[in-house]
Amino acid sequence: MRVLVVGGGGREHALIWKLSQSPAVKKIYCAPGNAGISSLAECIPVKAEETEKLQKFAREKEIHLTVVGPEAPLSIGITDLFQENGQLIFGPCSRGARLEGSKAWAKEFMTKYNIPTAQYEIFKKPREAYRYLKDVSYPAVVKADGLAAGKGVIIAEDAREAAEAVHYIMEDRAFGAAGDSIVIEEFLRGEEVSVFAITDGETYYPLASVQDHKAIYEQDRGPNTGGMGAYSPAPILSEQLAAKVIRDIFEPLLAGLKNEGINYRGVIFGGLMITPEEKLKVLEFNVRFGDPETQVLLPLIESDLCPLLYEAARGNLQSVSPPKWSSYAAVCVILASQGYPGKYEKGKEISGLEKVSQFENAAVFHAGTSFEGNRTLTAGGRVLGLTTWDPSLKDALAKAYKMADLIDFEGKYFRKDIGHRALRRTE
Ligand code: AMP
Numbered sequence: 001m002r003v004l005v006v007g008g009g010g011r012e013h014a015l016i017w018k019l020s021q022s023p024a025v026k027k028i029y030c031a032p033g034n035a036g037i038s039s040l041a042e043c044i045p046v047k048a049e050e051t052e053k054l055q056k057f058a059r060e061k062e063i064h065l066t067v068v069g070p071e072a073p074l075s076i077g078i079t080d081l082f083q084e085n086g087q088l089i090f091g092p093c094s095r096g097a098r099l100e101g102s103k104a105w106a107k108e109f110m111t112k113y114n115i116p117t118a119q120y121e122i123f124k125k126p127r128e129a130y131r132y133l134k135d136v137s138y139p140a141v142v143k144a145d146g147l148a149a150g151k152g153v154i155i156a157e158d159a160r161e162a163a164e165a166v167h168y169i170m171e172d173r174a175f176g177a178a179g180d181s182i183v184i185e186e187f188l189r190g191e192e193v194s195v196f197a198i199t200d201g202e203t204y205y206p207l208a209s210v211q212d213h214k215a216i217y218e219q220d221r222g223p224n225t226g227g228m229g230a231y232s233p234a235p236i237l238s239e240q241l242a243a244k245v246i247r248d249i250f251e252p253l254l255a256g257l258k259n260e261g262i263n264y265r266g267v268i269f270g271g272l273m274i275t276p277e278e279k280l281k282v283l284e285f286n287v288r289f290g291d292p293e294t295q296v297l298l299p300l301i302e303s304d305l306c307p308l309l310y311e312a313a314r315g316n317l318q319s320v321s322p323p324k325w326s327s328y329a330a331v332c333v334i335l336a337s338q339g340y341p342g343k344y345e346k347g348k349e350i351s352g353l354e355k356v357s358q359f360e361n362a363a364v365f366h367a368g369t370s371f372e373g374n375r376t377l378t379a380g381g382r383v384l385g386l387t388t389w390d391p392s393l394k395d396a397l398a399k400a401y402k403m404a405d406l407i408d409f410e411g412k413y414f415r416k417d418i419g420h421r422a423l424r425r426t427e
């Protein structure tokens with residue numbers, strides 16, 4: 001089978017790493033890929049949003065399955081385009097992608113289908129939003145409706161901050177058209193957890209739970225990033241809570257999508273809050289694998305990933321068995337460039353990669369790297385995802401941090417407390 005993976009970060013590297021272990025996969029292309037990916041796949045210089053080019057490429061190369069990493073191409077209809085041309089693709093159609101692409105749509109969907117989520121109001125006019133801010137309790141959460149590269153959520157401590165947030169999103173148009181509408185919602189306390197399922201719209205297979213660390217600094221302080229680390233499974237998600245995820249979230253979600261006539265084939269990724277009373281609330285849905293969540297999920301799948309994605313894309317997921325899970329714990333520690341998630345420099349030489357290549361049950365997934373001759377350079381805010389798995393979370397973490405010391409580049413930054421919540425819970 002020839003497979004095309006769309007995207008070029010750590011998530012895509014992990015997907016390709018796992019797919020390359022499949023006996024069914026003979027050749028992998030990646031658009032645009034990165035330096036690490038190029039050791040497993042042929043990288044082509046096409047961006048993930050260039051959907052027409054990708055469709056033509058897949059046609060020319062007679063690709064059997066295209067797997068989409070990021071949300072942007074899904075939102076603009078890459079799946080619709082492939083399907084219109086009779087080409088197999090894993091990832092939801094643009095109508096399904098609204099679950100992530102429009103927070104207002106997702107909230108209304110959740111209300112309609114009784115999926116637990118924070119109380120909210122939607123506004124299209126700033127004036128009405130300002131008026132509403134007088135009546136809410138604080139902190140309150142102000143969210144741009146559309147895709148804003150993870151930056152469209154502002155937690156406001158008081159009415160003044162909330163008004164600034166409304167102004168920033170709707171009047172300064174900080175995120176462009178993504179801020180034409182906003183959602184203002186109740187602030188929820190508790191601990192976050194991510195849940196995933198692969199579905200063909202009828203059958204779905206839940207994946208393991210994950211927790212990530214969004215904040216740049218230790219103790220989860222400072223601005224949010226795409227994720228500075230992750231681990232799986234998340235000990236907070238007890239069997240009882242996992243059963244609630246199925247009953248209260250996945251079941252009504254799938255039924256709702258079907259009822260709306262959306263034939264959803266891809267990943268469902270729920271960001272949940274577990275409140276101190278052990279109530280589950282959906283903070284957001286994503287319509288793709290998480291990054292870096294994928295880096296810790298895939299090493300724990302002992303069975304072949306390819307048939308799952310292939311049959312989900314074909315609408316025949318029930319013909320394959322659910323994934324077989326390892327009993328290990330997996331962690332990912334991100335090495336980032338100094339300054340991320342703000343401004344940072346690129347082009348710093350990375351050393352020490354060869355020192356960790358012999359580590360067992362470990363993988364270095366490249367997030368933002370490039371080649372210059374035979375040198376590997378930094379090329380993004382998140383540079384590498386040091387991923388390890390082991391019977392014990394503690395040992396997996398120790399190994400990842402050993403790798404973090406052996407690999408170096410100018411301005412290397414990483415959080416030293418990845419997994420702190422899980423460690424506390426398991427000790
Ligand atoms: P979202 O993109 O909606 O998941 O929001 C990004 C992050 O903002 C989440 O992972 C939470 O940390 C935080 N967040 C979003 N909505 C809420 C809420 N209603 N209460 C508390 N924190 C929130």
Ligand code: GLY
Pocket residue numbers: 212226227286289290291292293
């Ligand atoms: N790590 C969060 C995300 O992929 O959205």
